[in-house]
Every structure is written in C-alpha cells, then in structure tokens.
Amino acid sequence: MSALRRFFLRLYNFLRPSRTEPDLARELASHLALLEDDFIRRGMTLEEARLAAQRAFAGVEQTKELHRDARSFVWLDDARRDLQHAARTLRRAPGFTATVVSTLALGIGANTAMFSVISGVVLKPLGYPGADRIVAVLNRWTDTGHTQANLAGGDEIDISTLPGTFEAFAYYQGGELGVQVGDQAELVGGQRVHPDFFRVFGVAPAAGRLFNRDDALRSAIVSLGFAQRHFGSAAGAVGHSVSIGSRPHEIVGVMPAAMRFPAQTDVWAAAPVEPGSRNRSGHNYRAVARLAPGVSVDLANARLTSLATQLARAFPDSNKRKTFVATALRDDLVRRVRGTLFVMMGAVALVLLIACANVANLILARAAGRSRELAVRAALGAGRRHVVSQLLAESLVLAAAAGAVGLLLARVGTDALLRVGSQYVPLPRLEDVQTDGRVLLFTAAVSVLTAIAFGLMPALRAARGDVSEALNQGGARGTLGAGSSRLRSGLVVAQIALSFMLAIDAGLLFRSFAALTETPLGFRTEGVLVAYANAPARGSIFDKTGLDDYIRVGQLFDDAFARMRRIPGVISAGGAMGLPTGSYDSDGSYAVEGKQTFGGDFRRMPHAGFRLASPGYFRTMAVPVLRGREFEDGDLYDRPFVAVISESLARQSFGADDPIGHRIMCGFDSDKWMTIVGVVGDVRQASPASRPGPELYMPLRQHPYAASRVQMVIRTSAPPESLIGAVRRTVRSLSPDVAMKFTTLETSVSDSIAAPRFRMALVSTFATLALLLAVAGMYAVMSYVTSQRTSEFGLRVALGAQAGDVVRLVLGGAVRLVAVGVALGLVLALATSRIVSTMLFGITPMDTQAYAGVLLVALPLVTLAALVPALRAARVDPMVALREP
C-alpha cells in the first residue's frame, strides 16, 4: 500500500509542483539561517557566516533538485525541463528553426490534407444510423468478372424476397427528372424509388411522412433544399403537388440534409413495389438494402450466391453467367477512387520523407557546429542518454511547431484538393471531408514520428562524439568527420532519388494527360453549348393518344432547333440522346439483314452503342459524314426507318463493302428494319480515354418514346455561355414546361477526364515539392561542405588554383551525388512503374519522353543548387581564409 500511496503523492507533487516548492524554499532558508547563527556563534562576521553556510550547504539549487527528484517522477520532470530547454535553445536560433519548421510544415501539411480527404471519403462511416449494415446489391458476370450496378427486374424481385436476409430492400432508378412546380419546369436530380427506400437508410423525414406501399406513382418526397427553394420551408412543402413526367405527385414528406443518397437528389418519386419490367435480360434497376440484424455481409453474399445458382439453373438463357454481390454501400461509393487516393497518400508520404531527410541534414550540420557545446555538457556530467533526450526534445519541439503550422497549411491544401477533386471524388462523401479528431490525431502521430525520423539519428550520432577530441579542437569549426559527411551525402542522394522517382511518375501522368487532351475525339468541343432538356409527354406509350403526344414533343424539339439557328451568334444546332461524355448511354446487340436474325442467342450477335440524333447534329458536333447523308427533316415516324452507322460499325459488319442501302435492326425500342443511309466518323463516347467503337445512330423523330429527353447542342460564334439566356427563352416560348440544364461540351469532356487530371495535378504538386526540397537539401549540404573547406580552398588559391578550378572541384562533388541519386531514382521509378501503369493512357510506363523531360528539367536544377556555394568558395580571399582560426 505504501508503494501506491507514494505513487499518488508523487503524481500529486508532479501535477502541483508550485505548492511544495515555496515550502521547500522556506525550509532551506530556515536551514541556512540556523547554519549562519551557528557560524556567528563560532565568531564569524555576518558576511563570512553567510558564505560559509552556503558552502556547507553545497548549493541551494542542487539541493532543490535533489528534493524535486525524490518528490516526483524524475523522467517526467526531466522531459519538461528538456522541452523547456529545447524551446529556449531553438528561440536562440530563429533562422534554423524557421527553416526546419517550414520544411516540415510543408510535408506534414500536405500529408494532413491528403489524409483529411482519405479519412472523410474512404474511412468515415456514412452518416446513417447503423451505416455498416447498408449494402448495395450488384450484378456480377461470372465469365468476365465485370460488376455492374444495374440488376434485372426479375432478379431484383427474387433477391428482395430472400428470407431473413434484409431488414429493408429497395430498388431505385433514375438520375434526372423533369419536375414542374407551378408553371416552372426544372431538371433536378431525381429517382424513382421503392417505398422502403428510406427505411434502408433509417432517416426520418424533416416534415411529413415516409412512403407507404400505396404511394406508387402519385407521391413524392423532396429534399430540404428543394422544399426551401420552392415552398420556403419543409413543412410548407408537404401537401403541395408537383408534376413529374406530366403526372401529378403529392409531396408527402421532406428529407433532412442528412439524406444524401443518391448524390444530389432533390426528388424521390414513389415507384411500385415491384419494378415495371420483370424480365431478366434488361438491367435497369439499382438496389440498396439494410441487412437484417445478425446477418453479416458474408452471410448475405452466401445466400445471394446460392440464389444465383438456382436462377442460373432455372433460366439458363439469361442467368447462366450471372451472380449477385452485396457490398457495403460506402465501399461501393468510393470503389473508383479508393486505390488512387491511397497511391496519392503514398506519394505525399514520400514528400514528408524527403522533408525529414532535409531536416536531418540541417540538424547534423548544426550538431557539428554544436559539438563543443555538447562535449562541454558531457564533460560536466551529462550522461549519453541525457544528451540524446535533450536533442530529441529539440526535434519534438520542432515537429510540434511544424505540426501546428502544417495543420493550418492543410486547411488550405484540403480546400485545393477538394477543388481539384470535385469532379472526381464521389459527391456524397465530399462533404465528409473535414478537420476532425481523427485528422488531428493523425497530424499529432505524424509529427511525433517525423521528430523521431529526423531527430533520432543525429542525436545518437552527437551523443557518440568523443568528449576530449571535441574539446581539443582548435577552432569553432571542427574538421569534418568522414562518417558524418558520408551520412549527409547519403541523405542528399536519398532525397534526389525519391524526388526523381516522384518527378518521373509525375512526368508520366503529365504526358498521359497531355495525350488525353490531344487525342482526337472525333468531334470538336470548343464553342458548343449543351442543354439537357426534358419535355414531359403525357399519356401511355401503348395507345394512340400517348404516341401522338410523344410525336408532338419530337416536333417541339425540332421547332426549337429551327428557332435556335436564327439566334444571332448561333452557327448550327441539333440534338441527341446519348451525347459523348454526357450522362445518358445505351448499348446492345444489332442484326444486319441477311447476316443475323434478331432474337435467339444475343451473345453471338454484334454489339454497338445506340444513339439518337436530330438533323444537323453531326454538323454541329463536327462529326464528319464519310459516306451517304446525315439525318434530314423528312426522316419522320411515318416515313421509312433509316440509320447512320459509325466507321467502326461499318468495318465490323461490312468490311470493305459499302454499307449504304443495307438494312439493320437493333433492340433499342422497335423491331423495324432500318436502312443505312450514311457512315460517320468514329467518336470517343465515354471519355477521351475510351476507344472509338461501333455506334448506331437513329433519328430522334423515329424513336419518339426515348426522345422526350434530349441533349441539345448549339455551336456558337460567341462564347457558348453567353447564349444560355437566349436559348432558354427560345425553348420556353415554345413550351414553358420544358426543364433545362446547361453546360458546355468542353466542360463535359473535361469532367470526363477528371480522374487523370486529379492524379496528374496531385502527383505533379508532390513532385514539385519533392524536387524543391531536394534542391534545398543539395544547396544546404554543398554550402556546409564548402564552408568547412574554406581554409583548404584558400590554400589552393594561394598556391595558384584558379577560381574555375575551385568551382569545378565543388561541382564535381555535387555531380557525383546527383549522378548516384538520379541513378537510384531511375531504378525506383522502374520498380514502381507497375503502380502508375494502370493510370496511364496512350503511353507506356517506359515512356522515354517523360524520362527525358524530367531529366532535362530536374538535373540542371539540382546541379545548379550546388553552383551558388561553388561560386562563393571560388571568391574566397586566400589571406582571410588562411588567417581565420
């Protein structure tokens, strides 16, 4: 019990040193007074007595120390003293401290920024109750291993009824919906969702209620933002009616901002309990689910697999190669970016490593200058451990300061990252990126690790120093130990190697990105305004009045194109369903008359992308018509069906033959033969990185059911954005209920290569930082080396060496370091090329131009860093140099 009691007393004393300290001082004063009294009694004067008393007492301060040691945790007190001492020491060297802190802050800041993004996007759970039980259910093709989000309706029904697996299961479908509030039409993020959709997420409505089973096709739930925009408040929106696809929907509930799935959804419209299509070959539905209590993702997957096996046996035509997978929704959301983000984290960690090497070098240089100070301390009895802990304390203080500054830099860096990544990082997660406890913890941990990384080795080295040798050195500047110089050169070589590796990766990504931006797309992007337009068509598509209305909508768009062409500044205008890099896509099998029959085994039929286009579309996009003609105003629903094919499709199905006049059929929406009237050039459909493939174009007017949502393209002579107002007015004047959203073709294409741009921007930034650090490191080391050799250079000059000889001498040393560093860097770059190879487009990881470019820029830069000290060395006045102690 006494051990425990002492422990608490000590703890108390450590925490409250101020309380016992005056008591001790008082006691010591009394002790001295009594001693003095004694001495005076023995016949001393007051003055003599005081001196004698203090001598007998052997140092009041020392006694206090002894007292303190006994009183509390010695090591904690030591640490506090070390840190205080370190702070004092560093304050006396502001230049050194500022250099180190800013170097490290850069590294720590970049790492913290990158980690903030990873933490928010990849690590943090989604903000729903029991978020780890929310899964996305995906469709996987067993033969190719390809996983897609869309399920077939029939499969979806079977999955949703798997016994005991899901607490809630909901399919959803959509992307954009034209929504009419009052007389105002708006194209908003919208989904048609199963009534249980919100039960999957466990989010309660901010106002109103969730969907019931009988809400299908007549009720909607809107986002808080939408409610406030149109009705002022959440409660104010409930009960109002909005028109979705020309059908009135009553707003029954408003979702709080916490409901963010799918990203940027403003309107969730209730869909029937069972999806409209029950077949197993059209994959049109996505699904989310909440696992039942006690059901793990693995168990759910086991049940999904056995269900898929049963279905494959029952429906071999459609389900033979199919299985289903449940993935945690968070992982599904970030699947695309996860790998890249971790690779970027690795890259930015390298930057910090280089910063550490830099700082270690600075500290080594400083330790060499302080060797006498340290030796004096050792001579006065400071143990080796004490010297090490003292130096480590300095490192810790430096790293802590750098961590604090780094945190500030990280705020800026994170904002920049989010700006660069805004088109890349999945949106629902972007808002989760913030400086929270996890990020602070990371920064603290990184700071401490950094302190150890750059501080431990120099500290151990310094403590190993021989006392008498250091003390006997004549001048303040000792001769350079061979070991220390080798270590410092090694650090510079490491910096150069790592930064070159990063620079080469950056060079590769840069070249790849340049290749992407320069690659011919098959259409011209500049000066094209894009308007996503959605016109509600009324009625069923299965009866005559419904069809008439769709045909009316088609005519409406044709009229709009005609009027737009008359707007001043418009060169041409047209429309399509399935614009390259746009948000609509469709593809499938086709048959050529006489070669294939439609139906049967779809896998043995040729495959193409399906697009709809208006007259004037190819002209507006500057897609060349290679043979035949493009679509004309006369290609209407009641006229012979026609099609235009891409060059690739012509090659795929007709070889060298002329395809014009042949007839083709596809599974897009009708089973009519279409006569091929033209061949157009290939385009890169999804993004500049995609390969040009076979495309089948059909006239918008001949496929009215799909033509109520059109991407209008308007080629302009003025800046495209300046015509937004005029285009909007033109369309509104024809029909006020057309919902529209604008962008430009350039933006659309640019967004489609957001991922490679993100990677390139990041790695280039990191590589630039790394190179600058390496240059600074090179400069510091060469400055130090030359300053150590000043007298040697003086001697050489005195003996007749020319300035050029000295410069050559210094540069020669530098070039050796650079050569070794660059060679190592190249080896590292080759070794890690596998990681970047997956991110490259159009070039190989061995791209000689990237390597050559980096060498051309970086080699002179690093070598020049040595030139300044070299020139300084050459200017040494021999008399001054030799006279210096």
Add this chain to the structure above:
Amino acid sequence: MASEDRNRVELLQGTLDLIVLRALDTMGPQHAYGLAARLEQIAQPSLTLNQGTLYPALVRLEQKGWIKGAWHRTETNREAKYYSLTKAGGRALHKQAERWRRLAGLVEKLLLGES
C-alpha cells in the same frame, strides 16, 4: 544517470533513512539543521555529510508517512520545520532496525568466514 550511481544512492538511502528515524526517536521532534548537526556529531570523522542530501531522505520518509513536519519557532526565534516520528514511523524504525541488525550480522559472519 548510470546504473551504478543509483545503486550507491540506494544503499545510502536505506542507511540514512534509518539514521534519521533513529535520531528523531531518541531526540524527539527536530528540524533538518538539528538533524544534520546531530548526524555530523555522531558520525565524525568517518562521514562528512552534505547537509543538502538530508532533504531527499526527509521527503521520502514524509511520503511514506513515517515522519511528519510542522513549522515551529526555535529557541533563537528562527522559524524551522520540525519533523517528528509518527506511529507508523515508530513501527517502521523497529522493523528496519531489526532487519538492519540481521543483515549486519549476516555480513559480519560472511566477512569472518572469508578471512
């Protein structure tokens, strides 16, 4: 601090603690200076004591609850902290003295046996 340093301190500590306890037991409440003077008096000339080293021992003993300090005036009207033995201190002195005697006897026997 090297490890052999600590061993020496440890050995001295135990001894010093016992001496202080014993002095307080025979002399009654005493201030640090009085204790130091007393130690010098009985130990002379085999040991010259740095009076400062007394303090860690006092702190230790106080922390163990074996002695407790209180401020009083001396005959010369100086203020001083007087330490006195607590009950636990009395028991500890008894036990420690016993232990010390046994140990001393053991060492004595060992040394005799060797010579």
